[in-house]
Amino acid sequence: MTQENSASSAMREEAPYGGAPQNLKRVRTRHFLNAKKSGIKITGLTSYDQLTARIFDEAGIDFLLVGDSAGNNVFGYETTLPVTVDELIPLVRAVAGAAKRAFVIADMPFGSYEANTRDAVHTAIRMMKETGAHAVKLEGGVRSADQIRHIVDAGIPVMAHIGFTPQSEHQLGGHVIQGRGSGEEQLLADAKAIEEAGAFAVVLEMVPADAAAKVTAALSIPTISVGAGPHCDGQLLVWTDWAGLTQGRIPKFVKQYAQIGQTLRDAAATWKADVENGEYPGPENSY
């Protein structure tokens, strides 16, 4: 969804081939659908603050997910499980306030939607009312279909998330690839249930590329890959993994496009040395 930059097409809302051109005022759920129909890849990154939201939005990234991966990346938790709605809301507000073109999606934290459809609708409405997000995301296929349907009935777009679902990592036995062997049937059943429940898109996380291709062909809504191979309709990565900021083990499906961690470490060490040896502040930095 990144072509269509020419001045002649400026301000035309729909590109002739569908998808979401750069001059769109705002990416919408229909552009996800159009992109799938016309074979234009959808791009998303996570974002947890206004600085990165502004940068990724300016780069033309189609959607920004304020993931509960903020638990790991912002708050320093071991897993996403402790993240609360109250913790995530200010981050979503920062991202939604900064993104002009990108579609902003608020992740629903563990414990905020599973028990019943009332909880699910309540949380989704809070996210929309208190943040300015354009959609919510939750984990689970068949098991979350009722929740998806009720949130959609309340007028809120839902992105679903199946395959490896980090909120159930203890049940899944760790960071384990999903949809292998007989798991493929469950994956397809989950995907179908999500589509029938009215979700506008589905994230497939850590799924074999072949299984993800089958799901992508079987659905009319777009599939978004996080480690689910090249045949999905779009790709999503956790920005701190992708930019080389995450410490420790990162999944094989991540390709790093920058080394921000090393850049910052070098900058900090250089600045410390400059202060210690009197190089900083120089006359140009003093009044």
Ligand SMILES: Nc1nc(=O)c2c([nH]1)NC[C@@H]1CN(c3ccc(C(=O)N[C@@H](CCC(=O)O)C(=O)O)cc3)CN21
């Ligand atoms: N998209 C995404 N989901 C996550 O759950 C997640 C991230 N990103 N990034 C930050 C952390 C790091 N996580 C992970 C996830 C998987 C592996 C991993 O090593 N996976 C194996 C495959 C699974 C296996 O067979 O054990 C790999 O080689 O990629 C490591 C860290 C979990 N967190």
Ligand SMILES: CC(C)C(=O)C(=O)O
């Ligand atoms: C990795 C994506 C799909 C996510 O749910 C998150 O960042 O929380």
Ligand SMILES: [Mg+2]
């Ligand atoms: Mg998440």
